[in-house]
Amino acid sequence: MLLNIQDLYVxxxxxxxxxxxxxxxxxxxxxxxxxxxxGETGSGKTTLLKSILRILPQNALIxxxxxxxxxxxxxxxxxxxxxxxxxxxxxxxxxxxxxALNPVFKIKDQLYDVVKYKLLAEGHNPTKxxxxxxxxxxxxxxxxxxxxxxxxxxxxxLSGGMRQRVMIAMALISAGKLLLADxxxxxIDVTIQDQILKLIDRLVKQRGLSTILVSHALGMxxxxxxxxxxxxxxxxxxxxxxxxxxxxxxxxxxxxLISSAPKISTREIGEGIRGKLPDYRFPPIGCRFAPRCPYxxxxxxxxxxxxxxxxxxxxxxxxxYE
Amino acid sequence: MSEGVNxxxxxxxxxxxxxxxxxxxxxxxxxxxxxSFSVKYGETLxxxGESGSGKTTTGHVVMxxxxxxxxxxxxxxxxxxxxxxxxxSLELKREIQIxxxxxxTSLNPKHMIKDIVGLPLRIHRLADSSGVxxxxxxxxxxxxxxxxxxxxxxxxxxxxxxxxxxxxRALAPSPxxxxxxxxxxxxxxxSQAKVLNTLxxxxxxxxxxxxxxxxxxGVVRNIAHRVMIMYLGKIYEEAPTEEFFREPLHPYTQMxxxxxxxxxxxxxxxxxxGVEAVGEIPSALSPPKGCRFHTRCPFxxxxxxxxxxxxxxxxNGHVVRCWLYx
Numbered sequence: 116m117l118l119n120i121q122d123l124y125v126x127x128x129x130x131x132x133x134x135x136x137x138x139x140x141x142x143x144x145x146x147x148x149x150x151x152x153x154g155e156t157g158s159g160k161t162t163l164l165k166s167i168l169r170i171l172p173q174n175a176l177i178x179x180x181x182x183x184x185x186x187x188x189x190x191x192x193x194x195x196x197x198x199x200x201x202x203x204x205x206x207x208x209x210x211x212x213x214x215a216l217n218p219v220f221k222i223k224d225q226l227y228d229v230v231k232y233k234l235l236a237e238g239h240n241p242t243k244x245x246x247x248x249x250x251x252x253x254x255x256x257x258x259x260x261x262x263x264x265x266x267x268x269x270x271x272x273l274s275g276g277m278r279q280r281v282m283i284a285m286a287l288i289s290a291g292k293l294l295l296a297d298x299x300x301x302x303i304d305v306t307i308q309d310q311i312l313k314l315i316d317r318l319v320k321q322r323g324l325s326t327i328l329v330s331h332a333l334g335m336x337x338x339x340x341x342x343x344x345x346x347x348x349x350x351x352x353x354x355x356x357x358x359x360x361x362x363x364x365x366x367x368x369x370x371x372l373i374s375s376a377p378k379i380s381t382r383e384i385g386e387g388i389r390g391k392l393p394d395y396r397f398p399p400i401g402c403r404f405a406p407r408c409p410y411x412x413x414x415x416x417x418x419x420x421x422x423x424x425x426x427x428x429x430x431x432x433x434x435x436y437e
Numbered sequence: 438m439s440e441g442v443n444x445x446x447x448x449x450x451x452x453x454x455x456x457x458x459x460x461x462x463x464x465x466x467x468x469x470x471x472x473s474f475s476v477k478y479g480e481t482l483x484x485x486g487e488s489g490s491g492k493t494t495t496g497h498v499v500m501x502x503x504x505x506x507x508x509x510x511x512x513x514x515x516x517x518x519x520x521x522x523x524x525x526s527l528e529l530k531r532e533i534q535i536x537x538x539x540x541x542t543s544l545n546p547k548h549m550i551k552d553i554v555g556l557p558l559r560i561h562r563l564a565d566s567s568g569v570x571x572x573x574x575x576x577x578x579x580x581x582x583x584x585x586x587x588x589x590x591x592x593x594x595x596x597x598x599x600x601x602x603x604x605x606r607a608l609a610p611s612p613x614x615x616x617x618x619x620x621x622x623x624x625x626x627x628s629q630a631k632v633l634n635t636l637x638x639x640x641x642x643x644x645x646x647x648x649x650x651x652x653x654x655g656v657v658r659n660i661a662h663r664v665m666i667m668y669l670g671k672i673y674e675e676a677p678t679e680e681f682f683r684e685p686l687h688p689y690t691q692m693x694x695x696x697x698x699x700x701x702x703x704x705x706x707x708x709x710x711g712v713e714a715v716g717e718i719p720s721a722l723s724p725p726k727g728c729r730f731h732t733r734c735p736f737x738x739x740x741x742x743x744x745x746x747x748x749x750x751x752x753n754g755h756v757v758r759c760w761l762y763x
Contacts, residue, residue, distance in 0.1 A: 155625040155626065155627060156596070156625050274717055275488075276717050304487035304488055304652065304718070305487070305652065305693060305696045305697060306487065306692055306693060306696045306714040307714070307717060308696065308698075309695075309696035309698075309714040310714050310715070312698070331625060331626065332698060333626065333700055334697065334698030334699050334700050334704075335698040337698065337699070337700060338698045338699065339698075361700065361701070371627065372626055372627055373700065375626050375627050375629065375630035376626045376629075376630075376655070376700055377629070377630075377633070377653070377655030377656050377658060377659045378655060378658065378699075378700055378701060378703070378704050379654055379655055379658050379682060379694070379697060379699070379704050379707055379708075380658075380682070380701065380703035380704045380706070380707045381658075381703065382658060382659055384630050384633060384634065384659050385630050386630060386631065386634065387597070387627050387628060387629065387630030387631035387632075387634070388627035388628075388630075389631075390595075391594075391595030391597075391598065391628075392595065
C-alpha cells in the first residue's frame, strides 16, 4: 500500500463559522497505480491533495482521519519528516502555473531551489554546476527545447504550455514515488493539453511513479487513469476501475454527471443536475448529494450512507445499494 | 449572382472579408485577417478555435465593441454593422445581444436579479415601471429559474444559474441575434447541460440566431447547426455539424478532434487517427506565410508555406481551405 487515507475530515475556520469540507474521505492506492479523482468546482479535491502534503492553509483543521504514505503517518509527523517527504517523495503539479510560479524570480532561480532542497534531503550539498545540470536535465525531460532561454526567463515571458511544462519539471524533481496533479491543464488549449497529458503519462511510466490526477474533466480522467474516485461536496461517492466507472456508473451523481457531459459522437445530452453545491457551513447531515438527487429516499436526508462494495473493485456510498 | 442575392435573403448576418488589427508596442497583431461567413435565420453557427485564434475579436467586431479595419458586416440585408456600437440606433442595439463567458464578472454583484434582468426592459422601454417585474418573472420562468430568483443577488446563485440569468438578460429586449461568447466554459459539467438545453429551447421557441464562440467541440456537437474552424485570424474549414464530425477535412481540425479526451467508445471511434498534436499556435504578430497552420501540419507540402490555400468546396456544403484538397 503506497497511500492509505481513512475517514479524513478537513474543516476551514472562517470568522463566524466552520466550513466542513472533507467529510470522511477514503482513498487507497498501491504502488504504480494511476488514480483519478473526479470532482466539480468546490468539491474539495484540491483540499484532499493538499492534505496529503500537509500544505493546507493556516485556517484548516483536521479533526480526525488517517493519512498513511508508505509507513509514514502524515498527520502525526513532525516538520522534519514531512519536509523529506515533500522534497524527495511526493511532487505536486499545481493548478494554475501563473499563480504557482513566482512572477518576480527567473525560472532558473525557482528551479534551482527545488533541485537544491531535494539534493540536500538526500544528504548532498550541490555545487552551482550540479544545480544547472540537473535543471537542464529535467527541462529536457519535459521536452522544453531552448532551455537556456527558459532558464533566463520570467514566468510571464513563457507561453501557457511552456509554463505548465516548467511546473511539471518542478514536480518531477521531488516526485520520487508519487506525483499529484491538480487540474494540470486548466486554461490550456486542447492541442497543447493532449501533448502535456501524453508527456506526463510517459514520464510517469519511465520513472515508475504512481499518480493521483484530480480533474473536473471526465474525459481526461477516463484516458489517464486505471482507477477513479468520484468526489462530491467533500464525500467520496463512488470508487471503481475507470473503465467500469464510465461504463456502469452506480451512484446517481456519477451517472448524471457522465450523461450531462457533451459527447462528440451524439447530440444526446442529459438534463444536468438541478440545484447547486451545499453550503459547507451547514452541510446536509445525511448524504450530501441528497438535496439534488432525483432518487433520494427519506433515509438519505438523515443518515450518511456507508461505503458499500457492489462488485470487485467497485464501491459506492449510496443508500440505494445498501 | 442570383446565389448571392439568395444568400442575402436567407442570412441574418453577412460578414465579408473583415479584418481587425491591433497596434501594440511590438508591432501589429492581425487578430482577424480576412474573415467571411454568414449566419442564416434561426441557425446556430459555431466559431471554433483555440485561444489567440481571433474568434472573440470576430464576435466583438460584430457586436460593435470596435469597428473592423476593413470589410463589411450586413445585418438583415440592410443594416451596416461596421459602425461602432455607440453610433448604432437603439433599435439595432436591441436586436443584437451578447452573453459573456464568465457570469461571475458579467453580472453586477450589487444588484438584485430583478434589476439586472429589468434594465434592458427599461432602456428599450419595453415595459412601463409597473410591468417590468412581471416581465422579469416571465423571463426567469422561461429560462427555467422561477420567479423567486428575482430577489436574490448574484453571489447567492450557482455558476449555471448565474449564466441563465445572463441569458434571461440577453433575452429581455427580444433580440433576433445573440452572440454566445464561450457561454459554458466557466461552468461545471452538471450545470453546463442545463444551459445548453435552455439555449436550444429558446432558439426553437423564439427563432433566434446564434453565433456561438467556443473552443469546446462537444458543445458544438450538441447545439450548433454549422461549424467554422478558425486559426490565427483565418477560417480554415466550414461545414454542417453532422458532416463536420463525420469527415473532418483540414489537418488542423483533425488535430483538434484527435486531442479531445473522450468519454465513450463511440467518441473514440470518431477521433481521426494518425494526426498527433504538436507545437503551439504561433504569435499573431508574425503569422507564418502561406497557410498559417503549415508550421504544425504533418502533411505540409512546399506550396503550403508559400501561398495561401484556396477555398475547396466538396459536396454536402463542406468548405476547406487547404492545399491537400486542391
